[in-house]
Amino acid sequence: MRLLIALIFPWLTFFTIGRPIAGVICLILQITLVGWLPATIWAVYALSQYKTDKKIAEASQRGQF
Numbered sequence: 001m002r003l004l005i006a007l008i009f010p011w012l013t014f015f016t017i018g019r020p021i022a023g024v025i026c027l028i029l030q031i032t033l034v035g036w037l038p039a040t041i042w043a044v045y046a047l048s049q050y051k052t053d054k055k056i057a058e059a060s061q062r063g064q065f
Contacts, residue, residue: 002047010036010043017050 014023
């Protein structure tokens with residue numbers, strides 16, 4: 001679901017992962033049509049980093065690291 005949001009509304013993705021300042025910057029970038037593609041790429045990248053960080057945190061809590 002978040003991936004779909006990242007493709008359509010990149011700025012909203014940052015708010016769902018707890019990065020509101022980046023969301024505002026992304027919104028400003030997305031307002032320009034030229035900036036929409038970089039905003040989308042940035043949102044998808046940030047979402048993948050968020051998922052990786054969550055997996056690492058879960059693994060460390062279980063004592064795997």
